[in-house]
Amino acid sequence: MIILGIGNLHHDPAACLLVDGKLVAASEEERFSRNKHAFGEYPLNAIRFCLEKAGLKPEDVQAAAHPSSPEAYDRHKWNYLRRSLFSRPSQALKAVIKADSRKKNFLETPRKVLKAAGFREDLPLHAIEHHAAHAASAFYFSGFPDAAFLTMDGSGEFTATMLGAFDRQGKMRMIREFIVPDSLGFFYATMTDYLGFEHDDGEYKVMGMAPYGDPSRFSVDDFIRYENKKYRVNDRYIYAVRRQRYQQDKWFSKAMVDRYGKPREGDALSEPYIHIAAATQKKLEDITLQLIDDYLGEALEASGGRLCFAGGCALNVKLNQRLIAHPAVKELWVQPASSDAGLPLGAAAMIAHGAGDKIEPMRHAYYGPEYSDAEIEAVLKKTSYPFRRETSITETASKLLHEGHIVGWFQGRMEWGPRALGNRSILGNPTVKGTADRINEIIKFRENWRPFCPSVLEECGREVLETEHDSPFMTFCFNVRENWKARVPEIVHVDGTARPQYVSREHNARFHELITRFREKSGVPLVINTSLNRRGEPMICSPEDALKMFEGSGLPYMAIGNFLVSKQAI
Known part of the structure; x- marks a missing residue:
């Protein structure tokens, strides 16, 4: 069954597409509108992307689902009234009085989104309770x-x-x-x-x-x-x-x-x-x-x-x-997209499961847009900075990292969820003291006490971190082993922990190859990885976004597709 998931329609609006239980595309609207969290925006760009990626038209979609249930709102408003009547009587009564208009909005807004995106008026639209959608987004995948x-x-x-x-x-x-x-x-x-x-x-x-x-x-x-x-x-x-x-x-x-x-x-x-x-x-x-x-x-x-x-x-x-x-x-x-951006995924999964589809587990989070070398080169021709096509972009980038340089890394399909997982990343050498501070000073401009995260070769994760648990999505925190703390000081937080991504060859071959080549040069099976964006911006999505960030920050190098862009002559 072909099912479109849409929502949330307040903050972090997003869309996803399931085809016979397989997640084929998913993205947050902020990635396209460039407004962080995209408050109040319809996920129209995200919907268009999902359809284009799947090679489908609106008329091919068999059902849609969204994560807001009027029935759940009706059911819980009385509990809210009982709990809040004495502490916040005006707010509690107003919530109940406005229940019908809120319910109407829950019903009408998703239809408006679908209409604006070109879907037929009689497309089956399923309303799934908010927290049921969260639960489904975690369990079914x-x-x-x-x-x-x-x-x-x-x-x-x-x-x-x-x-x-x-x-x-x-x-x-x-x-x-x-x-x-x-x-x-x-x-x-x-x-x-x-x-x-x-x-x-x-x-x-x-x-x-x-x-x-x-x-x-x-x-x-x-x-x-x-x-x-x-x-x-x-x-x-x-x-x-x-x-x-x-x-x-x-x-x-x-x-x-x-x-x-x-x-x-x-x-x-x-x-x-x-x-x-x-x-x-x-x-x-x-x-x-x-x-x-x-x-x-x-x-x-x-x-x-x-x-x-x-x-x-x-x-x-x-x-x-x-x-x-x-x-x-x-x-x-x-769920790597655990914020409200992940709600359409759970809502669609509930309908897919009910239809008898066998839902494929999420083994990676690369469900967003990707761009060909031809598209990238067309954008790079607009910059005054030197660039060139590399025979091996992983060899070039790993050499720069080993020399202590900071490298932007733009490859393949964009990540789904808030974490940069090696396709829209800023990378650094974790063994060189001061690398994290330099990333802050010339690019990120964030608080200097906040930690940076490592991307680690999957086969080496347990060597560096005190855990037997897998960590493909940066959703966990582990203690760094004592014999590694002094070797990779730039990824160790003040409490001795790190939030790692384990990188597998199966799901991100190019990023795995980059870290492998860095390991061959340094003896260290991990790199610093932070999201490719400046403070207050959504993660970079397109080559145009990447070039704009490169030109507007102190980032010295960017490996984008098979091209290297530099602030110096190359």
């Missing part, structure tokens, strides 16, 4: 025969967390859910605001800041507690409603500032904020593990310890490190 699942984010149809299981027939069973304002995602996002970053964007910075602090030096118990098998968020401080907010675009309250002091400003690390970050991270981890203990014990035992995880919180690799270490969890699979 994991390759597991059965598994427990966990989904966590801000909210979707009022649900913030869902725990459950999939059986061997692929049927989903919900065990427990939590309704806003009791949201771990909103708790973490609010603390992200307070710590000087943007909610819905800077949460990973809080995670990176946390190891510099001591969680025992600040308590977040006034903000969120776990008692009697449930957690409860104090909305006097967290995810405050409009008139209670410190500022209208911030989610923390005036009361929080009055009691705990002004929010953090600037890029430097300082007290007490590093301790607040540490306490925030620890609380997220502790509550999540308590949820696993209280609700998923039987499901994990029945499935042999298999757990699937999706939703925005699943991108927290320190949390995932704790989950892997849980004695009941033997295997953990995290």
Whole structure:
């Protein structure tokens, strides 16, 4: 069956295409519009790309699916009213009163998207519950025969967390859910605001800041507690409603500032904020593990310890490190597009499974656009910088890396999800001290205390990192082995960990060859890998985007297709 997935229609809109259970194309709208997170945009460019990649027209699509269920919204609004009537009565009543208009919007907006993209009006359109779509995006593409699942984010149809299981027939069973304002995602996002970053964007910075602090030096118990098998968020401080907010675009309250002091400003690390970050991270981890203990014990035992995880919180690799270490969890699979960009994938998978399609597991994340050498050369001819076609681009790039240079790496199909996995990357030598600082100074302009990640040859991962777990998508964090810390200092975070990508020859032969050639020269089976973009921009998608970034930054070299572009004569 040919199924188009579309959504989310608020932030991170995206599209994907399943053909007889095989994911053939997927991309976020921001990659085309160049607006980070593409707030409020229809995923029209993403839809067009998916169809073109599959060689299909709108009339070939047999069904569409989107991740917003009017029925779920109706069902949960009363729970939200009961929970919030006393703490935020105006907000609670308004949500219920506006339920019908919200439901109408859930029904009409996806149809508007399909119409704008040229689809027929009678195309079957399936509405899938937000958290069910997250769960499906993880389970159906994991390759597991059965598994427990966990989904966590801000909210979707009022649900913030869902725990459950999939059986061997692929049927989903919900065990427990939590309704806003009791949201771990909103708790973490609010603390992200307070710590000087943007909610819905800077949460990973809080995670990176946390190891510099001591969680025992600040308590977040006034903000969120776990008692009697449930957690409860104090909305006097967290995810405050409009008139209670410190500022209208911030989610923390005036009361929080009055009691705990002004929010953090600037890029430097300082007290007490590093301790607040540490306490925030620890609380997220502790509550999540308590949820696993209280609700998923039987499901994990029945499935042999298999757990699937999706939703925005699943991108927290320190949390995932704790989950892997849980004695009941033997295997953990995290959807690489765990943000709301991954929702259309889960929605489409639910319909595909119901139609009897056998869904192929995701073994890689290269489902985006790609460009031929002819297309690349046509763009490069517009630049004044020298470029040339290389006999072996991997040999040239590995030599530059070994010499200590920073190299942009633009190859093959673009990654699906937020992580650069060796096709839209900036690469560096992890053995040369100061490489990370140079990448920051001339290209990324980000906080200098944030870690950079390694891409490691799959066959060498366990040699460098203390784990037996696979890591193809940079969704996990592991301790670096002691004998490697001094050898590759540029990828080791302050707590001795790294967030690796294991690179396989099967799924990315060219990137694997590059690292292999670098290893032959250096003795080191890994490179620094960060996303090919500047601060505040989406990841580079097209050759035009790449050239614009190259010309507008200090990036000295770019390997794009089989061409090398340089700021110097070559």
